[in-house]
Amino acid sequence: MKIRNLFASVFAASLLFMTACKDDNNEAIVSKGAYEGGILVSVEGGFNKNQAEVSYITSDLASMSENIFAANNNKQVLGDVLQTIGFKDDKAYLVVNNSNKVEVVNRYSFQKLTTFQVEQPRAIAFNGNNTYITTNDFFGKYALNVFNAATNASVKTISFDRYAEKVVSVGNYVVVQTDGSTYEMTPPYGEIPSGHTITTVNAGTNAIEKTITLTDDGIIRDMISANGYAYVLSSGKTDSYIYEIDAATGSFKSSKLTGVANADNLRFAGGNLYFMDGSRGVYTKATASTAAPTKMFTYPATTDLYPYAFDVIDGKIYIADVNFNSSSKVMVYSMTGSLLKSFNMGNGVNGFYKN
Template identity: 30%
Template structure:
């Protein structure tokens, strides 16, 4: 979601109200939406949606949630989804809620509607979900002494009851979250120059990792956390953090590559984007490539792609469009050949793999 889209303040509650439907559907092992790709469409001022693409690219459903659940509203600004067993947890940041569905049938199971303030991303460990809440959205990019600047938190959700049972105060702003080796690593691309480290067992902050400002997209592989950062006015870089000892090395970018985005790792290769171009390098590379695999012409009002992922020998791109009408998702080969085009929902912002 674009950070400027809403500047509202919500009251934080640590309790949760849960509305449930028949939980028997949670036991279904297969359905219309298993083994495929979920495209999250955040919407604009209206409701978001989820599109479905089968792994073979042959089957497509533009709005899977509405098709299954009728008039029930998914929520505004659908941000991300995380999985646990047969459940998918769809985060709607503009509605301060998480909708729980069976990941295979997409039938609603529950809604978590309290204890959340502009939720962003989540991970699961030992029956608990840990969800970043950007309580200071309106203050992202504000000076460090601005009122309310550092009151973002991680909501701890008991997945057996779908209740927000506690909060981990971060004393910082927060966005993306990665679980690796039992620890939570949290980035935020505006006000922090460090990765936050949270021990979920003790619900405490540990010593942060200084990776530099504007760190956002992260991926972990083989005990290394790869962090893409793009500071204003200087070349982007990928910081590689060896989590066992917090030692760091860097993949440097060409001097004119100042706004790299969308880090993803697949089959020992790192992929990233600059504008409407896609690049790839070996995971062992010391320098980033300035030779694009391919470029595409965007119809986005922002002039760039909005969602990106690489998996199963495909490169997936979501074009933001004008954030008022349905937009496009494209599937390319690893060599940049366009394989498929889909008309998805409004503001498609990410791909999630329902394997």
């Protein structure tokens, strides 16, 4: 009796072990490619220098790989001025401004899938079956280009009499930043606002619906999509402003960032907004709150470089200082301002993207 019970127990344990192994095998994680997880870093490069590239930082910050586009595509040069990177499903869209093209790669292997042409592309968004890419040559060619997301065939071009800079998808709408900055025509050629407009486009009809005029007199610096709204950051030499725009109605709420000068690089993470000021200060703010933002920390200046890229990803703050004449300095900070890691990368790091 005892021996039979022992055999039964051994058999049951063996069966449980085999079942567990089977379940483990069924649930085994299969890697999609060398760059799954971690952070993709867009490197703009100098104008007319064909220095555009993409770098990669592992999620544990242990290692960094440079120029992964060339490394996985027979050493092909990416092009001139990588403006931004957009994602749709397993594809990454590399918007190469001065090469007038978009390179589409598998976001995990970075092997090239296709290329399509866009004149002076600036920013990219996706809504429904369409891809939206802005054109802005700063001399009269301002447009939102609509492409079929499956074929990359042109669907429509929506022209503006104002700039076409950032573009984001918000519900059934595409929101375009139709103003930014220009420069005075006489010395000292100071930077001034080109205007204060944001334009909404119905993604179902691809027709302009509303032109929204913001109420401050600063320069529109950035725009993101979060929580079902478009958030716009406008900044001046003394104060800055954040707008929460309802794309369907065109209505907005504004929050004045008193004493925060030259704010830039608006981001959203963990339910809060984040941004920087012109003196390397890092701030956070609740989206719906009119309360003053909280200054998290100020990071030290880097020699002959200035802040250019910023993001908050998985509880870490990524910052790049550049000058377009040499390599960029990428710094990764904790949320309390402790430096976790730093890297030297290519000329003109301008963005960080969780992959």
